[in-house]
Amino acid sequence: MYLLLCMLVLTDIATPTFVVPKALGIFWFNLKGITMSGCLTQMFFLHMVSVMHSATLVTMAFDRYVAICNPLRYATILTNTQIAKLGLVGLIRAVLFILPLLLLLSRQPFCANRIITNTQCKHIAVGKMVCGDIIVTRIYGLVLMFVINGFDLTLIALSYxxxxxxxxxxxxxxxxQKALNTCTAHICLMLTYYTPSLFSNLTHLFSQGIAPHIRISLADLYLFIPPMLSPITYGVKTKELCDKVGKYTCCRR
Structure with a gap:
């Protein structure tokens, strides 16, 4: 479980890391420019980490399934090597799925007016700057979104x-009650991740009639809410962490 939490923390740290420095440059120093290669690189890592985050949630659902349905074999099924293999498979899957999206966009001609009305280079926002036909790119992006979310959510639903x-x-x-308590943190984590992600993608797909500041705010909340709530969610549900915090607080008093 702690190895999975480490994987989750890495994805939570990486997600805002690819956006916050550039966003702060825009707000603090008015540095609104970004090279096309830099924008495509940010898009690749942003979406790759998002897919990896979803794979981590699937692995955590499998972890809860083994812990409840096969508790006596938990240590033999989910060894350190097995967790490392699952993490590597999730990383390879993320790269293989997102890399074609980057290659399809990089070969397209971009218009002279290259303005992204967002604080991040997301696939849909970058696609709007293309002057050529991007029907293949749009279809691949939509299929990718529904396949990844649908496949991962199906596996999670099957586990539960x-x-x-x-x-x-x-x-x-x-x-x-004890069995359900072991799943509470993971369920809260899924709600805080998939719900903002769904709203963010839908507002980008159906942006007509939606104010730009609402669309941008939802996209930013999708990046910052899950990383902010994950430590709180698992910190409250992890007895060892609560005991350490309580002991430290009492000593300070």
């Missing part, structure tokens, strides 16, 4: 379906 089935077969109410 098996978890619920296992919990219902337990007669003890205390065991019910």
């Amino acid at each position: 379906g098996l978890i619920i089935n296992a919990i219902l077969r337990i007669s003890s109410k205390n065991a019910h």
